[in-house]
Amino acid sequence: MTSQEITDTLKALFGHAVEISEPESWQVQLDNVRLLVLLSEDQSWLRSLVSIAPAQEALPYLEQLLEANFDETQETRYALHQNVLWGVFQHSRASLTSEDFKAAIARLLTLQQQGLSASFNRLAETQIRQIVQAAKLQGQSLETTLQTLDRFYQEGVMGEIDQSATQREQILAAWQYQLERLWNEEI
Template sequence: MTPSEIADTLKELFDAASINAVAPGSWQIETANFRLLVMLSDDESWLRVLLPIMPASEAQPFIEHFLEANFDDTQEVRYALQQGVVWGVFQHNCNSLVAEDFRDAIARLILLHRTGLDNVFNRLIERRIRQIIQAAKQQGQSLQATMQNLDRFYAEGLMGEVNQTSQAREEVLAAWRYQLERLWPEVEP
């Protein structure tokens, strides 16, 4: 892609008022929800698209999960850490980049930004639930006995919030039940 093709594609994707050519070969797209940076290397052979996701301090407990997502989920974009910020990054050789792939990469970066920690946090939760299932199975517990223990923990106040209503408690237990039933057959003791 040439600089003019990049600029034209950005105009297709975003409102012209949100696009700012900050220097030759560099654009900043400023929307109400995000700030996207598009930069060419000095020799215009490489394109880099950057989108800040969150401060690194908020992401620190999940860094391992971001790296796992890079391996499994993010496809052509990646999470990266620079200057105290977790970024969504896309890099590509300009000679082989086509507009459709450029548009797809921007869409995927915006999705990473939109989901923030959600996908990473969900992976962490699933891992923890699998650990609970494994421990229960190692103790010879059935799915029903495991659910009864969780119900008892909530009833005794060991889990849940102090001022949790009975309806909220039932909703949480229903979510536990769903996840345990979904994952139970997949976990080996």
Template structure:
């Protein structure tokens, strides 16, 4: 892709008022919710698109899940860590890149940004639930007995928030129940 084609693709995706050409081969898209950077290498052979996702401090507990997502879920984009920020990154040889692929990658980056920590948090929760299921099955517990243990943990204050209302606790337990039922036969 030429710089002109990159600029045209950005104009197709974003309001032109949000697009700034900072220097030759460098664009910044500023919206109300994110700042997207598009950078060509000095020799124009590689294109990199960057979008900050979360501060590294917020994402630190989920680094394993970010890396797993890179392997399983992120397709042509990747999570990366640089200067205290977890970024969504797309890199491609600009000579073989076409507008449709750049548009798809940018849309995917925006999707990662919008999800923030939700996807990796859910991945972590599912991993922990699989561990609970595995431990319960090793002890010969049924799904019902496992659920009763979780309810007891909530009732005794071992799980949940200190000031959690009974309605909130029931909502959380309902989510646990649905997830356990979904994962029970898989694990």
């Protein structure tokens, strides 16, 4: 892709939101998204990136983020740099097509919109599976496990101190849904 093709592709996608800082640098500023497109010093590589979250917020999900890099992020990757979690796409400029560039931008925007929620959900499911496994090893039934969780919330071992009864019921309903969903799976 030439610099002009990059500009044309970005303008076709984002219109007047495209800012060209230098011949090798583009920025797209939308409501919640800032997309950067940079060329390497020798202009042979293109890098597109969006910020996703502060690194401190992402660190608890590092394992899930790396697994996503392996299985799910396709042509994009998660990366940490300067205390920020980024969505990054890098490609040789010589072989990059407009269609591939558009697809990568769409994927970056998806990563940015998801934020850390997908990683949180994977971590939560892993932990719920561990609870199910531990309960089964102790010979507990699903009902006994739910009663234990309810007791933990009532005693303040789990949940917030100033949590209302309605909030506790909503959280316990979510626990029940997840435990019922995973209870009969082979773990």
